[in-house]
Amino acid sequence: MDGMTQDISTKDQRPYHHGDLHRTIVEAALDVLSESQSTEFSLRELARRAGVSHNAPYKHFTDKRELLGAVSAVGFELLAKRMAEATRELDSPRERLAAMASAYVCGGVNNPALYRLMFGGYLAGQDDGRPAIERTAAYNMKALVVEAISDGALGRPIADTEANTRTIDGAILVFWSQMHGLTLLLADRLVGPGDKTKELTANVLQGMLDGLVNSIPAVPEGVWVGPPLAG
Amino acid sequence: MDGMTQDISTKDQRPYHHGDLHRTIVEAALDVLSESQSTEFSLRELARRAGVSHNAPYKHFTDKRELLGAVSAVGFELLAKRMAEATRELDSPRERLAAMASAYVCGGVNNPALYRLMFGGYLAGQDDGRPAIERTAAYNMKALVVEAISDGALGRPIADTEANTRTIDGAILVFWSQMHGLTLLLADRLVGPGDKTKELTANVLQGMLDGLVNSIPAVPEGVWVGPPLAG
């Protein structure tokens, strides 16, 4: 009797229904992506890791694309969270902005494949665009930067008003593209070594902020900075 | 008789040996990459396009990786050529630098998949590194920028000497990462619209150059800017 029940309980430990396969698959994908630093893993591999049949994931994602979209969204949330945390206990707006930049670059350098998945147009299919969750996360990140700027990170406060949109977007364009480029050059080892990341980021950033204090490039009308609002 | 010979001549028009399959395959890859904007095409598709058996490409490339490396190298050469051409008939070093930047960004935006292949660490395998031809092309590009800087693009001439290495590398780091980031944000439509590319590039660039005229961030010792010399 004991034997039988134990047999059942050990063999059949995994119930027919997994419980939260969606989350499990996304986490497995994040793991594999981080380990292999490549998006060329197979859905079947994830299924294997999750201990389910090769087709189970298709009940939660219509596509490999969709799965990668979910992974990307998690990446945005992680990055935004780190940026937000990095500014805790910092008062000076400029220091807050610098801390965010540092967190941003380090996040990207520490997991290039994830960063590339997030920004590298894997889902740049001209048809549908990116998942809403991605756009939301990206806007949250932008909001953090806008806040620091409006608080005076560029020398003087710049209120986050309609009238200042072009100015703020100009500043963010410079800031973002500089950090984005630095992140990717470091991640791809076109600039290095990696253990100088923080130092390089700080140096480049200070020069850039000084430049922005002096003058902020104009952004032409009709330009957007951040994911487009309309699909 | 006529029929037979014609049959033979038309059917057997393609000799057993292709002639220059290597080049043909690379060009086909460039075509497919440019059209599909994805590196996920198949070697077999290229073979089909070249009118050759599915395994013929393997006589010229050990790997899909190696093929993509060759494509990337061509991309570097194309980009360097465009940058060089853009500076023709321009005298002012600053104008030359601006023209190069514009050519660089436009090149990337016009073919994002190729640009991403070149810089996006598809061949960042921690083992072997990038093909020599790629590194050479990247250094040629860097040389163009160095020349403009030493000619005085940043307000005063900065001789390309050992003593100035850190200064020049600092300037190039700022310049390159800014343009790299801008290119990718535009390519991935995180900034747009695309038809404002030149305007945006010019504005961002002028601000950046003004900043560099005032002060060039120091680059810590041991930092490299450009592909590492040692594998």
Next chain:
DNA sequence: CGAGATATGTTGACATTGTCCACTCTAGCA
């Protein structure tokens, strides 16, 4: 000039993958 040797191409095979379809199980609601 003629015969290996050497590239270069071809055919066939295999494991793996994304994805479709038909089926089964199980939980929850009527």
Next chain:
DNA sequence: TGCTAGAGTGGACAATGTCAACATATCTCG
């Protein structure tokens, strides 16, 4: 209690990267 819809399973299929064995053209050297 029994049905239904969601969740998981197994099999099938075409496509792909890559290996191995074979075929053919070109080169080389006697």
